[in-house]
Amino acid sequence: MDSTHIILIVMDKNASFILKLVLVSICANNWIISQLTGASNTGRSLKTIRCNETSLLLGMQLCGEYFKDQMKPIDQKNWCNLSYFIWEYHHFSTCTENFTVSEGCFWPNPLVQSYIIDIHKHYFSNCSLDQVIWEDPPDDTLAILILIPVILTILMIALVVWCSKRNDIFL
Ligand SMILES: *[C@@H]1O[C@H](CO)[C@@H](O)[C@H](O)[C@H]1NC(C)=O
Numbered sequence: 001m002d003s004t005h006i007i008l009i010v011m012d013k014n015a016s017f018i019l020k021l022v023l024v025s026i027c028a029n030n031w032i033i034s035q036l037t038g039a040s041n042t043g044r045s046l047k048t049i050r051c052n053e054t055s056l057l058l059g060m061q062l063c064g065e066y067f068k069d070q071m072k073p074i075d076q077k078n079w080c081n082l083s084y085f086i087w088e089y090h091h092f093s094t095c096t097e098n099f100t101v102s103e104g105c106f107w108p109n110p111l112v113q114s115y116i117i118d119i120h121k122h123y124f125s126n127c128s129l130d131q132v133i134w135e136d137p138p139d140d141t142l143a144i145l146i147l148i149p150v151i152l153t154i155l156m157i158a159l160v161v162w163c164s165k166r167n168d169i170f171l
């Protein structure tokens with residue numbers, strides 16, 4: 001499970017702080033992916049595919065419909081317990097992310113973000129922070145859980161930049 005997406009669920013409380021972290025790490029992850037794929041595929045995808053917001057929105061709706069179908073058999077009283085739908089949520093977040101990238105759209109993308117936030121409002125608006133995350137984590141644990149992927153992402157960026165600089169020297 002991509003931890004950035006677990007964090008999105010608990011956005012209500014520390015909304016702006018967590019949202020910023022999520023945006024930074026999503027942005028960085030996709031930048032890394034584009035760097036990595038771009039290396040074998042120089043510039044092609046950026047030139048040929050342009051973000052089409054109409055079909056992007058259609059794709060989001062498909063991901064959302066699928067998620068709603070998956071959530072149907074789950075009793076509403078369990079909607080705050082991630083262990084009941086962690087795979088369904090994982091599929092939803094992967095679906096939106098893959099679709100955005102395959103449509104040639106960028107993260108963070110306001111359209112996709114607001115769609116995901118709508119889904120969250122619908123399913124998780126009544127959940128409190130310690131209900132969603134495992135039983136009552138102390139604040140330190142939560143901070144570490146949030147910071148680990150962010151730090152890893154920053155390290156990855158540094159690594160990718162360093163590698164691409166080395167490549168430039170060799171080319
Ligand atoms: C965007 O996608 C929609 C639906 O797939 C299509 O009807 C429309 O022509 C596309 N627009 C552009 C500019 O490609």
Ligand SMILES: *[C@@H]1O[C@H](CO)[C@@H](O)[C@H](O)[C@H]1NC(C)=O
Binds near residue numbers: 082
């Ligand atoms: C969530 O569901 C699991 C599995 O039924 C259960 O073990 C756990 O105690 C639940 N957690 C909360 C916070 O209700």
Ligand SMILES: *[C@@H]1O[C@H](CO)[C@@H](O)[C@H](O)[C@H]1NC(C)=O
Binds near residue numbers: 076125
């Ligand atoms: C949240 O609580 C309100 C009021 O109790 C209720 O009407 C609504 O259906 C609940 N939403 C969810 C997603 O549980």
